Amino acid sequence: MKYIEKLLKDFQNIPQNIILHADILRRGIKLNDDLKRAGKESCQTGIATKLQYHILNQKDLPPSQFHFKSDETTVDIKVNKKSPYEIKELSSKEYHLCAGDRDFGRVRFTRRPKYADKNTSDGQECQFLLMQRGSFCLLVSPLDFCAYLKKDDACKYCILSPAMDIAIQRKIMKPIPDHKIIAEAVEIACKEDVKLRDLKLSGGALYNTKKEAEYYKSCLSAILERIDPPEEITIFSQAFDKEDQMDLKEMGATNVIFNLEVWNEQLWPKLLPGKSKAIGREEWIKRLKDAVDIFGRGHVSCSFVAGFECAPKQGFLTQEDSFNAYLTAFEFLLKRDIVPSFTIWTPYPLVGGFKEKDPPDTEWYLRLGVKHHEMLEKYDMYKSLGFPHYGVDPPTLGLYCYYCFSMQFLRDFPRLINRD
Numbered sequence: 404m405k406y407i408e409k410l411l412k413d414f415q416n417i418p419q420n421i422i423l424h425a426d427i428l429r430r431g432i433k434l435n436d437d438l439k440r441a442g443k444e445s446c447q448t449g450i451a452t453k454l455q456y457h458i459l460n461q462k463d464l465p466p467s468q469f470h471f472k473s474d475e476t477t478v479d480i481k482v483n484k485k486s487p488y489e490i491k492e493l494s495s496k497e498y499h500l501c502a503g504d505r506d507f508g509r510v511r512f513t514r515r516p517k518y519a520d521k522n523t524s525d526g527q528e529c530q531f532l533l534m535q536r537g538s539f540c541l542l543v544s545p546l547d548f549c550a551y552l553k554k555d556d557a558c559k560y561c562i563l564s565p566a567m568d569i570a571i572q573r574k575i576m577k578p579i580p581d582h583k584i585i586a587e588a589v590e591i592a593c594k595e596d597v598k599l600r601d602l603k604l605s606g607g608a609l610y611n612t613k614k615e616a617e618y619y620k621s622c623l624s625a626i627l628e629r630i631d632p633p634e635e636i637t638i639f640s641q642a643f644d645k646e647d648q649m650d651l652k653e654m655g656a657t658n659v660i661f662n663l664e665v666w667n668e669q670l671w672p673k674l675l676p677g678k679s680k681a682i683g684r685e686e687w688i689k690r691l692k693d694a695v696d697i698f699g700r701g702h703v704s705c706s707f708v709a710g711f712e713c714a715p716k717q718g719f720l721t722q723e724d725s726f727n728a729y730l731t732a733f734e735f736l737l738k739r740d741i742v743p744s745f746t747i748w749t750p751y752p753l754v755g756g757f758k759e760k761d762p763p764d765t766e767w768y769l770r771l772g773v774k775h776h777e778m779l780e781k782y783d784m785y786k787s788l789g790f791p792h793y794g795v796d797p798p799t800l801g802l803y804c805y806y807c808f809s810m811q812f813l814r815d816f817p818r819l820i821n822r823d
Contacts, residue, residue, distance in 0.1 A: 407502055414773075418815070420471055421772070426765045427486075428810065429768060430486045431488070433485075433486045433489040437491050437492040438480075440492070443515075444512075445513060445514060446516060448531070452467070466480060468513070469498075469512055470511050472510060476819065477809040488501070518592040521595065525581070525584055527588070533585075541589060541599060541601075543603075543604055544580065545580070547577065547580055551608055551610070551678075552564045558677065559676075559711075560757075579618065582625040582626075585622060585625065586630075601635040601804055602626070602637070603639050604640070605639035605640060608677065608678075610681045620650060623654055623656070634657075637658040637801060641678065648698070658801045658802055659702070663706075664706070666731070667712055667728055670720070692741075695739065695740045701740075701802065702801065703741050703742065704742040706745055708745070709745035709768065710748035710762040710767070714757060744808075747810075779817075793822075794820060795818070
């Protein structure tokens with residue numbers, strides 16, 4: 404509790420829920436019986452849930468995320484038995500976020516969707532084909548494998564690539580899902596209970612990005628044959644070339660997210676060997692700039708796994724050097740009308756032997772978040788992201804949907820500052 408109180412004191416000029424969001428992403432939430440019970444009635448969808456359920460045999464899963472009742476700030480639930488945070492059911496169906504004796508207020512969960520109990524025509528469970536965030540956002544995966552893994556070229560922080568590979572070997576999932584079946588699942592979800600406003604496509608990686616882009620086009624085409632186009636369609640992938648970007652734009656895509664993940668030029672090929680071989684850092688940046696020409700300002704984003712570049716390993720950066728490098732990256736991207744962002748690095752012992760204590764502490768991330776916010780102010784980017792002023796939810800979703808991006812706390816700044 405002392406560290407939480409210190410954070411609240413040191414960052415008293417920013418809304419409390421931003422601080423809590425960042426600290427929970429860094430330190431997780433304890434899985435108690437109340438959270439297990441909530442999970443049975445709440446939204447648990449997507450490939451990560453499928454892998455936990457079938458590979459790790461984790462049946463008592465928590466909800467995917469929670470929402471503060473006071474302002475709808477939405478937070479990913481990452482379980483950590485050492486966390487000071489837990490969600491308690493203080494009365495029937497009334498849940499509160501607590502830490503020690505401190506009660507941080509009521510929270511809610513997205514209810515378990517009706518489609519979670521439905522199957523597609525080939526018998527697949529809809530809940531594992533779709534990832535739902537909030538009540539009107541869905542994400543689907545055109546590819547369920549990473550080609551880089553086989554040649555030891557996978558991103559050095561990634562746990563999803565080896566997990567998908569295990570699932571494919573056990574025949575739990577296919578490397579290339581049937582896009583018509585995915586489309587069928589989306590249609591079922593929309594008919595049952597999802598008023599779809601925001602569709603995202605993301606998943607997998609190939610050395611041949613032209614071929615990868617074709618899978619995205621195939622998947623999007625199959626979906627749009629079954630449903631009306633939602634107001635936002637976001638392609639969350641490797642950096643596709645200009646031709647493929649233009650094809651996706653013509654098909655209805657409104658946003659792209661091409662994550663560099665790592666900024667430092669020397670570390671980029673070491674930590675992202677597959678991306679380095681398939682595309683390369685300079686070409687990746689060129690394709691981001693091309694995307695601005697095609698999709699427009701406020702519709703192109705690039706994120707980083709913040710803290711990974713300063714992992715305590717030989718050859719990595721110091722925390723201060725890494726912090727300053729991210730500031731350089733943010734400014735570089737914003738000058739080119741690209742929206743920067745970052746996630747908090749979560750280490751996994753099975754990937755690179757990293758430990759829970761290896762990432763920077765929450766204070767470091769909050770300082771970085773404040774600087775990020777100040778830079779978006781400096782370049783007047785919030786208006787391009789749909790914010791007429793502070794203290795309101797964005798009228799458009801896309802890159803700043805606070806439901807879809809509950810794994811980041813950056814999207815809370817324009818919503819919560821000056822909020823009544």
